[in-house]
Amino acid sequence: MPTQAPLFPEQASTMAGRIDALFFALLGVAGFFTALIFGLILVFAIRYRRRPGRSSVFRTREPLWMELTWTAVPLAIAVGIFIWGAALYVEAARPPAGALQVFVVGKQWMWKIQHPEGPREINELHVPVGRPIRLTLASEDVIHSFYVPAFRMKQDAVPGRTTVAWFEATRPGVHRLFCAEYCGAGHSAMTGRVVVMEPREYERWLEGGGRGETIEASGRRLAERLGCLTCHVPGGGDRGPDLVGLFGKEVRLRDGTARIADEAYVRESILDPAAKITAGYEPLMPTYQGQIGEEDMLRILAWLKSLNEQKPEFRSQKPE
């Protein structure tokens, strides 16, 4: 982490340099037009300042081509920059296949982090260098935002839904983590660090940090405790549909419509089962609203996803 007074943030992710390049292009455009306007104003204001014996020409010709030029040129530049920015954004929104999963829950005022292999951390995130990391974010109370400036990465953690972000760190180091969405008295204390390590070191950290029960296993244990498996038996029974292979599949609903079973759908099925009834089943499932916290929800989601292991990559919620 920097100590003196830097004027430009460190670039520590694969995206950082590419976002900065676009930013510099924008600065170039902004600098050009600002200098042009400031320059013209100064030149005109001095060259045509009021002097005795010289009056204005009152009215200059207003050729149409001039208006069209200064409409069309900024428009063309704007469209170009839009395309550049959108292309990068789509990339930033889609985690690459095979990314390492990390689950993040924001809560007034801390970041709770769970690695799939077991270790849990608070306000600290350890990751290996050179591997894409896919963050699944949720919030237990208000909206927070997970922000690592050195990665040029930010994503809101919104209560009631899961959001997704990813990054790939490019070299070992320690970076600041901020909460960027105002969340109350402890907002500016909701900070932490991201520690990027060599893969070998990361392995060692995992061992030491208690590689214990995996998140899927604890999700399964939770599902047993909550009685999910009494109705959802493998292969499917009349009490509840089969959950194996559910994730990412198209589900037919009783009202004749269909929905992709993404995180939002599954979350709703658990918290508000009556909202969408699966075709061929009765609305028997009880609501778990108030019984399952955000961390538990992430565990159950991880367990459900692990049920269709054959699929290498699960559908992310973004882009829809």
Place this chain on the structure above:
Amino acid sequence: MNRPDDYLNADYSVSSWLLTTDHKRIAILYLLSITLFFFVGGAAAVLFRLELMTPPGDLVGPETYNKLFTMHGVVMVFLFLIPSIPAVLGNFLLPMMIGARDLAFPKLNLLSWYLFILGSAVATTAILMGGLDTGWTFYTPYSTMFAHTNVVTGVLGVFIVGFSSILTGLNFIVTTHKMRAPGLTWFRLPLFVWALYATSLIQVLATPVLGITLLLLVAERGLGIGIFDPAIGGDPLLFQHLFWFYSHPAVYIMILPGMGVVSEIITCFSRKRIFGYPFIAFSSLAIAALGFLVWGHHMFVSGQSAYAGMVFSILSFLVAIPSAIKVFNWTATLYRGSISWQTPMLYALGFIGLFTLGGMTGLVLATLAVDIHVHDTYFVVAHFHYIMVGGMVMAYLGGIHFWWPKMTGKLYSEWWGRVSAAVIFIGFNLTFFPQFVLGYLGMPRRYHAYPDEFQVLNVLSTAGASILGAGYLLPFVYLLLSLKYGRDAGRNPWQATGLEWRTPSPPPTENFARVPEVREEAYAYGAEEAP
């Protein structure tokens, strides 16, 4: 007293002010009220800028800090910026500029002011009861279920003030349609009137959405009806959509009238017809229309779908084009003019420069991938202060200096006027330019304490803020002094065109002894100077 009857000395009684339906007196009532709120909002800013001199939160506690920036935002946006140019300068000038004796609905105009006072009294009560800490954006579910402060009272204040804004807009629209003097066609209107007209459309169409949103917020917080909080079946992003559906257009409520003022000043002090009149006029309407379609650019990292993000991004780029057209046309107006560097002109030129920089950094924010990084950082704070303070407040002060002689009949000290314009320009840039750098470095906004490496830039910003604060006090002092010591201004001290300059200063209550007839286009500079 050898002064002829004018709107100021027509009657001295208190009731003649509090029950007046004269648009000029109502404008003065607004001027006094919003000046008070400007200094209240400014005082809050002074306190938190002092807090931010050092990295740890040591001057005030986090709760107080959060209340201070909330108060600053709520007061400056709803009680100063939104009413500033429309309710003060618009009220005073619109009827005179179109050759009318008053607005279409003079009593409604007075009601607007009373609603404003009532709403701001309720909001002030919330502050006196201990304040609120939601930020001016009132994001849910923090505001509905988690904040322990006076959210409902504060929000109701803003809700009431909204009606004052709607009624003013309605009044202006009808007035512009129905009360123009004979011969004053749409394309002979001063561009200030076009700008006010576009602003009024937004006020009438967008403000009700804010009202509804705030009521829903109160329903959830007060009655526990689940609308925005997912724990009781709501959706927090719904609030953001509704809030920004008003609040992005509101940005244009806060800048369009300033653009109108600048068109008046630039032409007068360069003695030229405006370059590209129809382009400037229609760009105001284009801004008003497109401004309704870009709200989602505040939600690029909120979990909104990537496709929605793209649509809002391209539309945000498009809304920048009409603003660019205006800037180019103003600059072209200067070409071969006869430019005098008087106080209003200094403000207007300052506006163009700062607005350009504010607009260009807006493009940075509209660019999807870059916004991921700078969203909710000081970069955003700097950007919108360049638009709203560098733009709107500069234009407002420019307008006040331009029309002060008309409003009061007195001339202020030109020397002090120029000095304070320069001080404000320097103080402003020193305050807010470092915040662009801070933002790109990654300092989040609304932080009470921050890491050490951000201190140097924060100290610069606070230093700038103290210069800016002094700069704002100067006009307050010399304008007041001008009332007593200023020279008489006469009808038209700037030799400006425009119907408002054809009546005495200060104008008589009925504005014009005879309703004028208009035979020429706006800004017909040259006619009176030609030999």
